Amino acid sequence: MRRMTFDDDHEAFRESCAAFLAKHVEPNLEAYLEDKGLPRDFWLAAGAEGFLGLEIPEEFGGAGAGDFRFNAVLSEEMSKLNAALASCAGIHCDIVAPYVVDLGTDEQKTRWLPGMATGEILTAIAMTEPGGGSDLAALRTTAVRDGNEWVINGSKTFITNGYSADLIVTAVRTSPDKGARGISLFGIEATDIGFSRGRKLDKVGQSESDTAELFFDNVRVGDDRLIGEKDQGFIYMMERLPQERLSCAVSNVAHAKQILAETVQYAHDRHAFKQAIGSLQHNKFLLAELVTKIEVAEAYVDAAVLAHTHGDATAIDAAKAKWWSSEIQNDVLDHCVQLHGGYGFMNEYRVARAWRDARVSKIWAGSNEIMKELIGRDLGF
Numbered sequence: 001m002r003r004m005t006f007d008d009d010h011e012a013f014r015e016s017c018a019a020f021l022a023k024h025v026e027p028n029l030e031a032y033l034e035d036k037g038l039p040r041d042f043w044l045a046a047g048a049e050g051f052l053g054l055e056i057p058e059e060f061g062g063a064g065a066g067d068f069r070f071n072a073v074l075s076e077e078m079s080k081l082n083a084a085l086a087s088c089a090g091i092h093c094d095i096v097a098p099y100v101v102d103l104g105t106d107e108q109k110t111r112w113l114p115g116m117a118t119g120e121i122l123t124a125i126a127m128t129e130p131g132g133g134s135d136l137a138a139l140r141t142t143a144v145r146d147g148n149e150w151v152i153n154g155s156k157t158f159i160t161n162g163y164s165a166d167l168i169v170t171a172v173r174t175s176p177d178k179g180a181r182g183i184s185l186f187g188i189e190a191t192d193i194g195f196s197r198g199r200k201l202d203k204v205g206q207s208e209s210d211t212a213e214l215f216f217d218n219v220r221v222g223d224d225r226l227i228g229e230k231d232q233g234f235i236y237m238m239e240r241l242p243q244e245r246l247s248c249a250v251s252n253v254a255h256a257k258q259i260l261a262e263t264v265q266y267a268h269d270r271h272a273f274k275q276a277i278g279s280l281q282h283n284k285f286l287l288a289e290l291v292t293k294i295e296v297a298e299a300y301v302d303a304a305v306l307a308h309t310h311g312d313a314t315a316i317d318a319a320k321a322k323w324w325s326s327e328i329q330n331d332v333l334d335h336c337v338q339l340h341g342g343y344g345f346m347n348e349y350r351v352a353r354a355w356r357d358a359r360v361s362k363i364w365a366g367s368n369e370i371m372k373e374l375i376g377r378d379l380g381f
Protein backbone atom coordinates (compact mmCIF):
# COMPACT_ATOMS: atom_id res chain seq x y z
CA MET A 1 0.00 0.00 0.00
CA ARG A 2 1.34 3.42 -0.87
CA ARG A 3 2.00 5.52 2.21
CA MET A 4 -0.13 8.69 2.14
CA THR A 5 1.60 10.71 4.87
CA PHE A 6 4.59 11.92 2.88
CA ASP A 7 4.66 13.99 -0.33
CA ASP A 8 7.36 14.65 -2.94
CA ASP A 9 9.19 17.19 -0.76
CA HIS A 10 9.48 14.65 2.05
CA GLU A 11 10.68 11.97 -0.36
CA ALA A 12 13.31 14.35 -1.81
CA PHE A 13 14.44 15.08 1.76
CA ARG A 14 14.58 11.32 2.38
CA GLU A 15 17.01 10.95 -0.51
CA SER A 16 19.32 13.61 0.87
CA CYS A 17 19.20 12.01 4.35
CA ALA A 18 20.06 8.62 2.89
CA ALA A 19 22.92 10.08 0.83
CA PHE A 20 24.33 11.86 3.89
CA LEU A 21 24.15 8.72 6.01
CA ALA A 22 25.75 6.54 3.32
CA LYS A 23 28.64 8.97 2.94
CA HIS A 24 29.29 10.22 6.47
CA VAL A 25 27.95 7.58 8.81
CA GLU A 26 27.81 4.08 7.37
CA PRO A 27 31.60 3.76 6.94
CA ASN A 28 32.12 4.83 10.58
CA LEU A 29 29.53 2.71 12.38
CA GLU A 30 32.07 0.21 13.73
CA ALA A 31 34.17 3.05 15.14
CA TYR A 32 31.10 4.53 16.85
CA LEU A 33 30.40 1.16 18.42
CA GLU A 34 33.96 0.80 19.71
CA ASP A 35 33.98 4.35 21.11
CA LYS A 36 30.53 3.89 22.69
CA GLY A 37 29.39 7.21 21.29
CA LEU A 38 29.01 9.48 18.29
CA PRO A 39 31.99 11.76 17.63
CA ARG A 40 31.55 15.52 17.35
CA ASP A 41 32.48 15.17 13.65
CA PHE A 42 29.17 13.40 13.10
CA TRP A 43 27.21 16.23 14.70
CA LEU A 44 29.12 18.93 12.82
CA ALA A 45 28.63 17.15 9.49
CA ALA A 46 24.90 16.68 10.18
CA GLY A 47 24.66 20.34 11.21
CA ALA A 48 26.48 21.54 8.10
CA GLU A 49 23.94 19.70 5.93
CA GLY A 50 21.02 21.24 7.82
CA PHE A 51 19.76 18.05 9.49
CA LEU A 52 19.91 19.30 13.10
CA GLY A 53 17.75 22.38 12.76
CA LEU A 54 14.36 21.14 11.58
CA GLU A 55 12.72 22.54 14.74
CA ILE A 56 14.87 25.67 14.91
CA PRO A 57 13.64 28.90 13.28
CA GLU A 58 15.64 30.25 10.33
CA GLU A 59 16.64 33.40 12.22
CA PHE A 60 18.60 31.14 14.60
CA GLY A 61 20.26 29.09 11.85
CA GLY A 62 17.72 26.28 11.52
CA ALA A 63 15.42 25.20 8.73
CA GLY A 64 12.24 26.16 10.60
CA ALA A 65 10.51 23.33 8.76
CA GLY A 66 7.36 23.45 10.90
CA ASP A 67 6.37 20.03 9.56
CA PHE A 68 7.00 17.01 11.77
CA ARG A 69 6.99 14.74 8.72
CA PHE A 70 10.54 15.91 7.92
CA ASN A 71 11.62 14.90 11.44
CA ALA A 72 9.94 11.53 10.84
CA VAL A 73 11.76 11.02 7.54
CA LEU A 74 15.13 11.78 9.14
CA SER A 75 14.36 9.43 12.02
CA GLU A 76 13.28 6.65 9.62
CA GLU A 77 16.43 6.90 7.53
CA MET A 78 18.65 6.88 10.60
CA SER A 79 16.75 3.98 12.17
CA LYS A 80 17.13 1.92 9.00
CA LEU A 81 20.88 2.22 9.39
CA ASN A 82 21.26 2.18 13.16
CA ALA A 83 18.80 2.61 16.02
CA ALA A 84 21.21 4.43 18.36
CA LEU A 85 21.85 7.09 15.76
CA ALA A 86 18.14 7.83 15.59
CA SER A 87 17.76 8.02 19.35
CA CYS A 88 20.73 10.39 19.87
CA ALA A 89 19.67 12.67 17.02
CA GLY A 90 16.03 12.46 18.09
CA ILE A 91 16.90 13.74 21.58
CA HIS A 92 18.86 16.66 20.16
CA CYS A 93 16.57 17.63 17.26
CA ASP A 94 13.03 16.55 18.09
CA ILE A 95 13.03 16.64 21.87
CA VAL A 96 15.36 19.29 23.31
CA ALA A 97 15.05 21.91 20.56
CA PRO A 98 11.30 22.51 21.13
CA TYR A 99 11.90 23.33 24.82
CA VAL A 100 14.27 26.14 23.88
CA VAL A 101 12.28 27.30 20.85
CA ASP A 102 8.88 27.31 22.60
CA LEU A 103 9.87 28.37 26.11
CA GLY A 104 13.27 30.07 25.92
CA THR A 105 13.86 33.79 26.30
CA ASP A 106 15.37 35.72 23.36
CA GLU A 107 18.70 35.66 25.18
CA GLN A 108 18.54 31.87 25.63
CA LYS A 109 17.57 31.33 22.01
CA THR A 110 20.43 33.52 20.79
CA ARG A 111 22.85 31.79 23.15
CA TRP A 112 21.93 28.19 22.35
CA LEU A 113 19.97 27.68 19.14
CA PRO A 114 22.58 28.62 16.50
CA GLY A 115 25.10 26.19 18.03
CA MET A 116 22.42 23.50 18.30
CA ALA A 117 21.73 23.87 14.57
CA THR A 118 25.41 23.56 13.62
CA GLY A 119 26.18 20.74 16.06
CA GLU A 120 28.61 22.86 18.07
CA ILE A 121 26.21 22.68 21.01
CA LEU A 122 25.05 19.11 21.65
CA THR A 123 22.07 18.69 23.94
CA ALA A 124 20.47 16.21 26.33
CA ILE A 125 17.38 16.14 28.49
CA ALA A 126 17.67 14.99 32.09
CA MET A 127 14.48 13.88 33.80
CA THR A 128 15.23 10.41 35.17
CA GLU A 129 16.98 10.01 38.52
CA PRO A 130 18.63 6.98 40.13
CA GLY A 131 15.63 6.74 42.49
CA GLY A 132 13.07 6.56 39.69
CA GLY A 133 11.99 7.61 36.22
CA SER A 134 8.33 6.61 35.87
CA ASP A 135 7.16 8.79 38.75
CA LEU A 136 8.53 12.05 37.36
CA ALA A 137 6.56 14.13 39.82
CA ALA A 138 8.62 12.62 42.66
CA LEU A 139 12.00 13.77 41.36
CA ARG A 140 14.47 14.86 44.05
CA THR A 141 17.12 17.04 42.42
CA THR A 142 16.61 20.49 43.94
CA ALA A 143 17.17 24.10 42.98
CA VAL A 144 17.19 26.31 46.06
CA ARG A 145 17.13 30.10 45.85
CA ASP A 146 20.19 31.86 47.32
CA GLY A 147 20.24 35.61 46.69
CA ASN A 148 20.02 36.13 42.92
CA GLU A 149 21.00 32.57 42.15
CA TRP A 150 19.70 29.03 42.17
CA VAL A 151 21.80 26.31 43.79
CA ILE A 152 21.24 22.92 42.19
CA ASN A 153 21.99 19.61 43.91
CA GLY A 154 21.20 16.02 42.93
CA SER A 155 21.80 13.53 40.17
CA LYS A 156 20.27 12.14 37.00
CA THR A 157 20.84 8.83 35.29
CA PHE A 158 20.44 7.04 31.94
CA ILE A 159 20.82 10.36 30.10
CA THR A 160 21.19 9.95 26.33
CA ASN A 161 24.00 12.18 24.94
CA GLY A 162 24.76 12.82 28.61
CA TYR A 163 28.46 12.07 28.33
CA SER A 164 29.09 14.57 25.55
CA ALA A 165 26.28 17.14 25.81
CA ASP A 166 27.15 20.83 26.17
CA LEU A 167 23.66 21.84 27.27
CA ILE A 168 21.37 19.72 29.42
CA VAL A 169 17.75 20.67 29.90
CA THR A 170 17.35 19.51 33.49
CA ALA A 171 14.18 18.96 35.51
CA VAL A 172 14.57 19.99 39.15
CA ARG A 173 12.38 20.63 42.16
CA THR A 174 11.97 24.32 42.96
CA SER A 175 9.07 24.04 45.40
CA PRO A 176 9.54 21.23 47.93
CA ASP A 177 5.93 20.61 48.92
CA LYS A 178 4.14 21.12 45.63
CA GLY A 179 4.64 17.72 43.96
CA ALA A 180 4.20 17.95 40.20
CA ARG A 181 3.51 21.68 40.53
CA GLY A 182 6.92 22.32 42.07
CA ILE A 183 9.19 21.30 39.17
CA SER A 184 11.14 23.68 36.90
CA LEU A 185 13.45 23.30 33.93
CA PHE A 186 16.96 24.72 33.84
CA GLY A 187 19.52 24.87 31.04
CA ILE A 188 22.69 23.52 32.62
CA GLU A 189 25.90 23.97 30.65
CA ALA A 190 28.67 21.40 30.85
CA THR A 191 31.11 24.12 31.91
CA ASP A 192 29.04 25.12 34.96
CA ILE A 193 31.06 24.69 38.15
CA GLY A 194 29.74 21.77 40.19
CA PHE A 195 28.41 19.86 37.18
CA SER A 196 30.07 16.52 36.45
CA ARG A 197 29.33 13.24 34.73
CA GLY A 198 30.03 9.60 35.44
CA ARG A 199 31.38 7.07 32.96
CA LYS A 200 29.59 6.05 29.79
CA LEU A 201 27.10 3.48 31.04
CA ASP A 202 27.62 -0.07 29.76
CA LYS A 203 24.39 -0.99 27.97
CA VAL A 204 23.03 -4.23 26.51
CA GLY A 205 22.35 -2.52 23.17
CA GLN A 206 22.66 0.81 21.36
CA SER A 207 26.28 1.08 22.45
CA GLU A 208 26.89 3.69 19.74
CA SER A 209 24.97 6.18 21.86
CA ASP A 210 26.52 7.58 25.00
CA THR A 211 24.38 7.29 28.09
CA ALA A 212 25.57 8.77 31.36
CA GLU A 213 24.88 9.61 34.96
CA LEU A 214 25.02 13.35 35.72
CA PHE A 215 25.86 15.02 39.04
CA PHE A 216 24.96 18.47 40.31
CA ASP A 217 26.99 19.56 43.30
CA ASN A 218 26.08 23.12 44.30
CA VAL A 219 25.75 24.22 40.66
CA ARG A 220 24.97 27.96 40.84
CA VAL A 221 22.97 29.51 38.00
CA GLY A 222 20.94 32.68 37.57
CA ASP A 223 17.36 33.20 36.41
CA ASP A 224 18.75 33.42 32.89
CA ARG A 225 18.98 29.60 32.92
CA LEU A 226 15.39 29.00 33.96
CA ILE A 227 13.54 27.69 30.89
CA GLY A 228 9.93 28.88 30.93
CA GLU A 229 8.18 29.76 34.19
CA LYS A 230 9.18 28.56 37.64
CA ASP A 231 7.20 25.49 38.81
CA GLN A 232 5.69 24.86 35.36
CA GLY A 233 8.25 22.24 34.32
CA PHE A 234 6.01 19.21 34.76
CA ILE A 235 3.35 20.69 32.49
CA TYR A 236 6.01 21.60 29.90
CA MET A 237 7.27 18.01 29.92
CA MET A 238 3.78 16.54 29.64
CA GLU A 239 3.10 18.84 26.69
CA ARG A 240 6.27 17.76 24.87
CA LEU A 241 6.51 14.08 25.76
CA PRO A 242 3.99 13.12 23.03
CA GLN A 243 6.40 14.33 20.32
CA GLU A 244 9.18 12.32 21.98
CA ARG A 245 6.95 9.23 22.00
CA LEU A 246 5.95 9.70 18.38
CA SER A 247 9.61 9.99 17.43
CA CYS A 248 10.21 6.70 19.22
CA ALA A 249 7.28 5.07 17.40
CA VAL A 250 8.56 6.21 14.00
CA SER A 251 11.99 4.84 14.78
CA ASN A 252 10.66 1.54 16.17
CA VAL A 253 8.72 0.73 13.00
CA ALA A 254 11.40 1.85 10.53
CA HIS A 255 14.08 -0.09 12.40
CA ALA A 256 12.16 -3.36 12.44
CA LYS A 257 10.85 -2.92 8.89
CA GLN A 258 14.37 -2.59 7.52
CA ILE A 259 15.72 -5.66 9.35
CA LEU A 260 12.64 -7.62 8.30
CA ALA A 261 13.32 -6.74 4.64
CA GLU A 262 16.89 -7.97 5.08
CA THR A 263 15.55 -11.13 6.71
CA VAL A 264 13.19 -11.82 3.81
CA GLN A 265 16.22 -11.63 1.52
CA TYR A 266 18.11 -13.99 3.81
CA ALA A 267 15.17 -16.41 3.72
CA HIS A 268 15.44 -16.44 -0.08
CA ASP A 269 19.20 -16.97 -0.06
CA ARG A 270 19.59 -19.53 2.72
CA HIS A 271 18.71 -23.11 1.83
CA ALA A 272 17.79 -26.13 3.95
CA PHE A 273 16.23 -29.41 2.87
CA LYS A 274 16.93 -28.41 -0.75
CA GLN A 275 14.83 -25.26 -0.69
CA ALA A 276 14.98 -21.64 0.42
CA ILE A 277 14.16 -21.52 4.15
CA GLY A 278 11.45 -18.96 3.34
CA SER A 279 9.66 -21.57 1.26
CA LEU A 280 9.18 -23.89 4.23
CA GLN A 281 5.54 -23.36 5.07
CA HIS A 282 6.10 -22.37 8.70
CA ASN A 283 8.59 -19.69 7.69
CA LYS A 284 6.51 -18.50 4.75
CA PHE A 285 3.49 -18.00 7.01
CA LEU A 286 5.62 -16.42 9.70
CA LEU A 287 7.10 -13.91 7.27
CA ALA A 288 3.62 -13.16 5.95
CA GLU A 289 2.49 -12.42 9.52
CA LEU A 290 5.52 -10.24 10.29
CA VAL A 291 5.21 -8.17 7.13
CA THR A 292 1.52 -7.62 7.89
CA LYS A 293 2.21 -6.64 11.50
CA ILE A 294 4.81 -4.07 10.46
CA GLU A 295 2.62 -2.54 7.76
CA VAL A 296 -0.36 -2.26 10.11
CA ALA A 297 1.81 -0.65 12.81
CA GLU A 298 3.28 1.69 10.20
CA ALA A 299 -0.19 2.75 9.09
CA TYR A 300 -1.13 3.76 12.65
CA VAL A 301 2.15 5.59 13.22
CA ASP A 302 1.86 7.36 9.84
CA ALA A 303 -1.63 8.51 10.78
CA ALA A 304 -0.35 9.75 14.15
CA VAL A 305 2.54 11.61 12.47
CA LEU A 306 0.12 13.29 10.08
CA ALA A 307 -2.24 14.20 12.92
CA HIS A 308 0.68 15.60 14.93
CA THR A 309 1.78 17.66 11.92
CA HIS A 310 -1.66 19.30 11.98
CA GLY A 311 -1.63 19.66 15.78
CA ASP A 312 -4.31 17.01 16.21
CA ALA A 313 -2.48 14.08 17.84
CA THR A 314 -3.26 13.66 21.53
CA ALA A 315 -0.96 12.42 24.28
CA ILE A 316 -3.04 9.23 24.24
CA ASP A 317 -2.50 8.73 20.49
CA ALA A 318 1.24 9.08 21.08
CA ALA A 319 1.14 6.63 24.01
CA LYS A 320 -0.66 4.06 21.85
CA ALA A 321 1.81 4.53 18.99
CA LYS A 322 4.78 4.21 21.33
CA TRP A 323 3.80 1.05 23.21
CA TRP A 324 2.33 -0.79 20.26
CA SER A 325 5.21 -0.07 17.88
CA SER A 326 7.79 -1.15 20.43
CA GLU A 327 6.00 -4.47 21.05
CA ILE A 328 5.77 -5.11 17.30
CA GLN A 329 9.40 -4.10 16.81
CA ASN A 330 10.62 -6.52 19.48
CA ASP A 331 8.34 -9.32 18.31
CA VAL A 332 9.41 -8.95 14.68
CA LEU A 333 13.12 -8.73 15.49
CA ASP A 334 13.00 -11.79 17.75
CA HIS A 335 11.56 -13.81 14.86
CA CYS A 336 14.16 -12.31 12.50
CA VAL A 337 16.91 -13.62 14.79
CA GLN A 338 15.29 -17.08 14.78
CA LEU A 339 15.07 -17.08 10.98
CA HIS A 340 18.81 -16.39 10.79
CA GLY A 341 19.56 -19.51 12.85
CA GLY A 342 22.97 -19.42 14.59
CA TYR A 343 24.05 -16.38 12.58
CA GLY A 344 21.23 -14.49 14.23
CA PHE A 345 23.12 -14.72 17.51
CA MET A 346 26.41 -13.43 16.13
CA ASN A 347 27.30 -9.82 16.89
CA GLU A 348 28.68 -9.32 13.41
CA TYR A 349 25.17 -9.76 11.98
CA ARG A 350 22.96 -6.70 11.79
CA VAL A 351 19.96 -8.71 12.90
CA ALA A 352 21.62 -9.64 16.20
CA ARG A 353 22.56 -6.04 16.93
CA ALA A 354 19.11 -4.80 15.96
CA TRP A 355 17.50 -7.30 18.35
CA ARG A 356 19.66 -6.06 21.25
CA ASP A 357 19.14 -2.41 20.26
CA ALA A 358 15.36 -2.74 20.19
CA ARG A 359 14.85 -3.97 23.75
CA VAL A 360 15.06 -0.55 25.35
CA SER A 361 12.17 0.82 23.30
CA LYS A 362 9.70 -0.84 25.70
CA ILE A 363 11.38 0.92 28.65
CA TRP A 364 12.39 4.47 27.77
CA ALA A 365 10.43 7.65 27.04
CA GLY A 366 7.88 6.34 29.54
CA SER A 367 7.74 2.56 29.90
CA ASN A 368 5.01 0.61 28.13
CA GLU A 369 3.30 0.09 31.48
CA ILE A 370 3.13 3.86 31.93
CA MET A 371 1.76 4.19 28.37
CA LYS A 372 -1.02 1.74 29.26
CA GLU A 373 -1.62 3.60 32.52
CA LEU A 374 -2.21 6.80 30.49
CA ILE A 375 -4.50 5.04 28.02
CA GLY A 376 -6.40 3.33 30.85
CA ARG A 377 -6.90 6.64 32.65
CA ASP A 378 -8.29 8.08 29.42
CA LEU A 379 -10.87 5.29 29.48
CA GLY A 380 -12.00 6.63 32.84
CA PHE A 381 -10.31 4.08 35.10
Ligand SMILES: Cc1cc2nc3c(=O)[nH]c(=O)nc-3n(C[C@H](O)[C@H](O)[C@H](O)COP(=O)(O)OP(=O)(O)OC[C@H]3O[C@@H](n4cnc5c(N)ncnc54)[C@H](O)[C@@H]3O)c2cc1C
Binding pocket: 091, 124, 125, 126, 127, 128, 131, 132, 133, 134, 135, 157, 158, 159, 160, 161, 203, 211, 360, 363, 364, 365, 366, 367, 368, 369, 370, 373
Ligand atom coordinates in the same frame (compact mmCIF):
# COMPACT_ATOMS: atom_id res chain seq x y z
C1 LIG B 1 19.27 3.62 27.19
C2 LIG B 1 18.40 4.56 27.97
C3 LIG B 1 18.36 5.91 27.62
C4 LIG B 1 17.57 6.80 28.35
N1 LIG B 1 17.59 8.14 28.03
C5 LIG B 1 17.00 9.03 28.88
C6 LIG B 1 17.16 10.44 28.70
O1 LIG B 1 17.80 10.89 27.74
N2 LIG B 1 16.59 11.27 29.61
C7 LIG B 1 15.87 10.82 30.66
O2 LIG B 1 15.40 11.62 31.45
N3 LIG B 1 15.68 9.49 30.85
C8 LIG B 1 16.24 8.59 30.00
N4 LIG B 1 16.08 7.24 30.20
C9 LIG B 1 15.31 6.79 31.35
C10 LIG B 1 13.99 6.13 31.01
O3 LIG B 1 13.08 7.08 30.53
C11 LIG B 1 13.54 5.41 32.30
O4 LIG B 1 14.40 4.29 32.45
C12 LIG B 1 12.09 4.99 32.25
O5 LIG B 1 11.24 6.09 32.27
C13 LIG B 1 11.73 4.06 33.42
O6 LIG B 1 12.14 4.62 34.64
P1 LIG B 1 13.00 3.71 35.65
O7 LIG B 1 14.14 3.12 34.90
O8 LIG B 1 13.34 4.54 36.83
O9 LIG B 1 12.04 2.55 36.08
P2 LIG B 1 11.01 2.57 37.32
O10 LIG B 1 10.25 3.83 37.29
O11 LIG B 1 11.75 2.22 38.56
O12 LIG B 1 10.04 1.37 36.91
C14 LIG B 1 10.41 0.01 37.13
C15 LIG B 1 9.31 -0.88 36.53
O13 LIG B 1 8.07 -0.60 37.20
C16 LIG B 1 7.07 -0.27 36.23
N5 LIG B 1 6.18 0.75 36.76
C17 LIG B 1 6.50 1.94 37.35
N6 LIG B 1 5.39 2.61 37.67
C18 LIG B 1 4.33 1.85 37.26
C19 LIG B 1 2.91 1.98 37.31
N7 LIG B 1 2.34 3.09 37.83
N8 LIG B 1 2.14 0.97 36.83
C20 LIG B 1 2.71 -0.13 36.30
N9 LIG B 1 4.06 -0.32 36.22
C21 LIG B 1 4.84 0.65 36.70
C22 LIG B 1 7.86 0.29 35.03
O14 LIG B 1 7.10 0.19 33.85
C23 LIG B 1 9.07 -0.62 35.03
O15 LIG B 1 8.75 -1.83 34.39
C24 LIG B 1 16.79 6.32 29.43
C25 LIG B 1 16.81 4.97 29.76
C26 LIG B 1 17.59 4.10 29.04
C27 LIG B 1 17.61 2.65 29.44
